[in-house]
Amino acid sequence: MITTVTLNTAIDQLYQIDSCRTxxxxxxxxxxxxxxxxxxxxARVASLAGEKVIAAGIVGGFHGAYFKSLLAQDKIEGCFTDSGVETRCCINVRDKSTGEQTEFLEPGAQLTEKALEDFYQTYLQCVEKSDVITISGSVPAGTPADYYGRLISTARKAGKRVILDTSGSMLRGSIAAKPTMIKPNADEIRQLTGIAVSSHEELIQAAQKLHDGGIELVVISLGGDGALVVSDEGVFQGVCPKIEVVxxxxxxxxxVAGFAVGMVRKYPLEATIRFALSVASANALHEKTGFFREDDLKRLLSSTIVNRL
Ligand SMILES: Nc1ncnc2c1ncn2[C@@H]1O[C@H](COP(=O)(O)OP(=O)(O)OP(=O)(O)O)[C@@H](O)[C@H]1O
Ligand SMILES: [Mg+2]
Incomplete structure (x- = not known):
């Protein structure tokens, strides 16, 4: 089973407008x-892929209750602790005439020590039931800098695999807890290393350093250019086919969901990389965020290439 952790939850509202005027x-x-x-x-993608998933995190207020009902509509099991404060809303305005998207992200209310401690207790139960734990995104105000590190150490001590996908200081500060895998994109790896790495060679060098420091799997995602993976089994490059991006x-x-699924199913590494890249590309073919269609995945699995470098 997979547990996904989301501290910075939101009700996402996608507004489609023919032609947007400020x-x-x-x-x-x-x-x-x-x-x-x-x-x-x-959670949505791993569940669509057929795995049993618990989406864990913190929500609150009327929006929190609505959040849980939306999750239930997607048939995802939720395990959310109550923050005692309203969950934020985020608005994404899509202008159909230009294809441009403008996002408005509410800051969200500050989390209390109690909410974070309550979540930690719930998290312990989820860890016990899971093979893989994913920890994603930024954290709400009030979250201590070492909180992700604590979640990672707890799961690692219980012998579970942890995928961390965050950025900035939270990524930098959580590396020492040695998650099994990190998935920085090119920007995030630059923030992490403080160096303006850009060529594949430089990106691999940076990933190799992180791997040598104790991260089993360092995956650098490169958007439409695929991904670079540094592991005990060697260095790999995943290449996506050109697709009609939506x-x-x-x-x-x-x-991240693709890697978690590959780990739970104990796929060999190359097959896991191919699966993760294909699911990710399949997501780009659909309007809905965190969604893919089975026929797209099938097609992409046969046209995504993984090379050993
Ligand atoms: N234009 C594209 N065409 C095909 N595949 C894509 C495209 N963009 C992204 N992907 C797939 O998704 C993977 C992750 O994309 P990306 O590097 O953009 O992640 P990210 O910046 O972390 O995204 P997110 O916004 O979800 O945090 C890529 O490695 C690739 O497999
Ligand atoms: Mg990302």
Whole structure:
């Protein structure tokens, strides 16, 4: 089983507008509301792939209750502790005439020590039941800098595999807890190393350093250019076929889900990389974030290439 952790939850609202005008009235053509947060995307994709998943995290208030009902509609088992404060809403405005997307992300309320401690106790139960734990996204205000590190150490001590997908200081500060896998994109690896790495050679060098420091699997995702993977079994490059992209939001989360599924199913590493890249690309073919269609995945599995470097 897979547990996904999302501390920074939200009700995501996608507003589709024919032609968006700033400073004027805009009539929204359609509004799609989903339980949001990067870990929730991971849960949705892993569940669609056929795995048993628990989406864990923190929500609160009326929005928290609504969040849980949206999750239930997606048939995902939730394990959310109550923060005692309203869960935030995030709005993504998609202008159909330009394809441009404008996001409005509420800051979210500050988490209390009690909410974080309550979640930790719930997390312990989820860890016991799981083979793989994914920890995704940023953290709400009030979360101590070592909180992710604590979650990682707890799971690792219990012999579970942990995939960490975050950025900035939270990524930097949590590396010492040695998650099994990290999945920085090119920007995140630059933030992490503090060096303007850009060529594949430089990116591999940076990943190799992190691997030598005790991270079993370092995956650098490169958008449409695929991914580079440094592991005990060697260095690999995953190459995606050219596709008609509809929406790339959540591709990284889908990739994390793909790796988690590969780990649970004990696929060999090369097969896991192919599966993760294919699921991620399949997500880009659909409007919905953290979603893929089975026929797209099948096609992509046969056209995604994994090379040993
Ligand atoms: N344009 C694209 N065409 C094909 N596949 C893509 C494209 N963009 C992303 N992907 C797939 O998704 C994977 C992850 O994408 P990306 O590197 O953009 O992640 P990210 O920046 O972490 O995304 P997120 O917004 O979810 O955090 C890529 O390695 C690739 O497999
Ligand atoms: Mg990402």
């Amino acid at each position: 400073g004027g009235v805009n009539r929204v053509q359609s509004c799609i509301k989903t339980a949001g947060g990067k870990g929730v995307n991971v 929406n790339t939001v959540g591709c990284g989360d889908s990739m």
